Amino acid sequence: MKVCVLAGDGIGPEITAEALRVLEALRSDGLKIEFEHALLGGGAVDATGDPYPEATSKLAREADAILLGAVGGPKWDTLPREQRPERGLLRIRAELGVFANLRPAILYPELANASSLKPEIVSGLDILIVRELTGDIYFGQPRGIEVRDTPWGEQRVGWNTMIYAEEEIRRIGRVAFEAARKRSKRLCSVDKMNVLECTQLWREVITDMAKDYPDVELSHMLVDNAAMQLVKAPKQFDVVVTGNMFGDILSDEASMLTGSIGMLPSASLDANNKGLYEPSHGSAPDIAGKGVANPLATILSAAMMLRYSFGDEASAVRIENAVRKVLAQGYRTGDIFEPGTTRVGTKQMGDAVLAAL
Ligand code: IPM
């Protein structure tokens, strides 16, 4: 398997390095895997003027899977939108057609105190958010900012378009129903159908699909209520399916229930399980280069890569068990540190995972 590695900006290179060490350890145990590195995000802008250069696009298209660190940082915040690092991320997602973004939020028992919610509310939490990733208001046309006549006189207006085609809803619905089938057979679809036509269509299509999955119990929730329920009684959820924008917001919220966004991996899959794997967190410019970032989300993303793109469940579980073990041993990066545990840096955390492997 050929893996395209896009370390990106900020803490991206540090955390990716640890995930690569883990994969290399599995390679010496017989895993057939090759790496090719390329530029994405701010580093790519600096080197080529383009956050997603053609050379990167070519490698990503040829690879079997992509492992990504994180992109962005204050250095590039004032650039025009097309050159912003995030644009590179959105373009690679769109070009590869990785429409199904799986974001698990699992509370490891050892981290129950790191959550901002009471342990009894979050203990045992295991949610899978299935976020549509290549449509919605993120990509909808028309969009823009221009001067227009308004009730307040001539001034700038900004606008975007929330849009989904039925098939776009159906294909992400299929991923979610199938995932629910493999878990507790409960699926909650999140929309805002009381206000937005686009999500009224979403609800109609998902409701219609339920007849093909009689074994899955489907419920619907409006997004504002879902945001509230996630902090009130998060364990009522198992698999959640939603659009790109709502999924972006709810997955950050769900991640905090688990104590740290630094623990959460993600997989973005196309129709053939080619995938882009990245931690759910960003490039954390404030701690970049200091060797203190938590590499576990990226290491767990590598596990998801083995599971979904390599079909190697055994190796995925091996990595996940190693992560559980280092948490049980008391190793903590700063984001999940609490008195009585052992504070370690990025590389030491990687060392601990390798030892546990
Ligand atoms: C995420 C991020 C991205 C998104 C940004 C960086 C474009 O927040 O992966 O959740 O909004 O999708």
Ligand code: MG
């Ligand atoms: Mg986000």
